[in-house]
Amino acid sequence: MELGLDRLLADPVLRAPLDGRRVAILGHPASLTSDFRHALDAVASCDDLQLTAAFGPQHGMRGDVQDNMVETPDERDDKLGIPVFSLYGEVRRPTDAMLDTFDVLLVDLQDVGTRIYTYLTTLLYVLEAGAGAKKSIWVLDRPNPAGREVEGSLLRPGYESFVGASQIPMRHGLTLGEAAAFFRQRHRLDVDLRVIPMQGYDPGAAPGFGWSAGSRPWVNPSPNAASLNMARVFPGTVLLEGCTLSEGRGTTVPLEVMGAPDLDGDAVLAEMRRLAPDWLRGGRLRRCAFLPTFHKHAGSLCHGLQVHTDFDGYDPTAFKPYRLVNVFLKAVRHLVPDYAIWRDHAYEYTSGMSPIDVIDGGPGLREWVDDPAATVADREAMLRADEAQWVEERRPFLRY
Numbered sequence: 001m002e003l004g005l006d007r008l009l010a011d012p013v014l015r016a017p018l019d020g021r022r023v024a025i026l027g028h029p030a031s032l033t034s035d036f037r038h039a040l041d042a043v044a045s046c047d048d049l050q051l052t053a054a055f056g057p058q059h060g061m062r063g064d065v066q067d068n069m070v071e072t073p074d075e076r077d078d079k080l081g082i083p084v085f086s087l088y089g090e091v092r093r094p095t096d097a098m099l100d101t102f103d104v105l106l107v108d109l110q111d112v113g114t115r116i117y118t119y120l121t122t123l124l125y126v127l128e129a130g131a132g133a134k135k136s137i138w139v140l141d142r143p144n145p146a147g148r149e150v151e152g153s154l155l156r157p158g159y160e161s162f163v164g165a166s167q168i169p170m171r172h173g174l175t176l177g178e179a180a181a182f183f184r185q186r187h188r189l190d191v192d193l194r195v196i197p198m199q200g201y202d203p204g205a206a207p208g209f210g211w212s213a214g215s216r217p218w219v220n221p222s223p224n225a226a227s228l229n230m231a232r233v234f235p236g237t238v239l240l241e242g243c244t245l246s247e248g249r250g251t252t253v254p255l256e257v258m259g260a261p262d263l264d265g266d267a268v269l270a271e272m273r274r275l276a277p278d279w280l281r282g283g284r285l286r287r288c289a290f291l292p293t294f295h296k297h298a299g300s301l302c303h304g305l306q307v308h309t310d311f312d313g314y315d316p317t318a319f320k321p322y323r324l325v326n327v328f329l330k331a332v333r334h335l336v337p338d339y340a341i342w343r344d345h346a347y348e349y350t351s352g353m354s355p356i357d358v359i360d361g362g363p364g365l366r367e368w369v370d371d372p373a374a375t376v377a378d379r380e381a382m383l384r385a386d387e388a389q390w391v392e393e394r395r396p397f398l399r400y
Contacts, residue, residue: 001212004140004177004196005108006034009042014196015049021136024053024102026087026126027061028119030110030221038062039108039140044080051082053101057109057122058088059222088118092162093125096133104136110221111176112231113146113210115155116238116359118348119221121165123176124183131191138194141177141399145231147210148173148203150394151322152235154386155361161350164361169390170322171235174397182397201400209316224254232309233283236321239365242356243329243341246302250292257290258328259304261297264335265289269305271331272324276376279327282319284308326379329369342366 008014023043025031031039040061044051054061054077061084075084085098105126109119123139130137152170160166166186174182177195184193203210211218211228218228225231230253237255240247248257259265265287272280288306292298305328309319332339347355357363364382368374 001143001198001200001215003034003142003198005031005039005042005142007199008106008140008196009033009046012048015046017194018049018104021050021103022052022101023049023104023106024055025051025106025108026055026057026122027108028057028059028110028221029062030219031108032219034216039106040077040080043106051080053082053098054080054084055094055098055105055126056084056086056088058118060086060088087122087125092122094129099129099133099135102135104138105130106138106140107176107180108140108142109176110142110219111144111179112221112225112234113144113171113173114235114238115152115168115170115172115361116163117222117234118162120176120179121162123180124165124187127180127183127189127191127193128187130193131189134192136192136194137180138196139177139180140196141175141198143198143201143208143211143216144173144175144203145208145211145228146171146173146235147232147316149316149319150387150390151320151383152386153360153362153364153383154390156364159353159357159361161358162348163359169386170238170360172390172394174394175399178394178397178399182394185397195399197399203400207312207314209314224249226252226254227256227310229308229310230255232314232316232319233307233321236323236325237307239322239325239329239356239359242343242347242354242359244296244343245304245329245332245341246290246292246296248290248292249295250298251290253290253306257288257302257304257306258325259288259290259302261300261302263303263332265303265305267335268328268331271334272327275331275334276323276327279320279323279376282309282315282317283321283324284311285324323380323383326365326368327376329365330376333369337372341369
């Protein structure tokens, strides 16, 4: 498999349209060539490219800033002598001054295939900025480690935020190159967009099912995206960021576990199996205990579950992480009706809404969990309708 970045670097014909134009890069620590050179250094080494600026998304261009809502300042790359602008600091969108530093922006971001992952929103924001300033945006495509599967409710109008900027489901099944083409059409952007596609990428091939497992090492695209297993379960476990229950931040397996000090893991798992056995297929659940060293429940032993997809029998078509965490929350509500599940604080600079509603892109999940009369069949019917709609909407944009 050849990445978009590798193809651009290897082929002078692909680079020819960049001749005489100022080039900037939007990247992060996982923006690496197949031989592990960072995109900034690799592009700077091309004599026919004029690198004038760089941009970093949430967590930074080269560094790993922990946790959400921790901003990154602008800086300067002393080695290359270019400014490195933060798109997760004082601004989320490129300013006019930032846009004046380049003619073409190369977007080389490793995504994880989940709507809430902010690199997807940053992509939309730079496409919008490029359209307004008549700049060219080139997306150097990379794999979607979560594969082609689709899951989750569509984001509801009025619930747009930095963790959900368009009406797509939680698990969207697109590469960033495909998402860029979708955004251009959906948001009616008059932007000069070019995608350098991968070659040899098969998102349905085992054992990676979206990732070249065994041939491409995993490099964290953000500090808590610590494994391929995390990328596969993240469309579900990310919901816990809006809950008092821990998603494992502050442990060595962030966003792969879920629990709390006052939870009975065995009872919750039994209730999940009773309520929705079909929602637990494809992966494996293991009762576990974990002790976060920071974040929620820091210093307290939590009891709960770990979600596994890192085994030979993993079935991506059967595995439904979003539904799995939906029923996890429903099971907690059934077992302890007055459990304080939902957090109440400003989430990703959005006020006036419950964090879980911001994350899920609407109130549907919270209302379903809290309604004692709402059934798994009710939720399944709604999700299937949204997912079927999205499968048809994304079809024209699939490249692989």
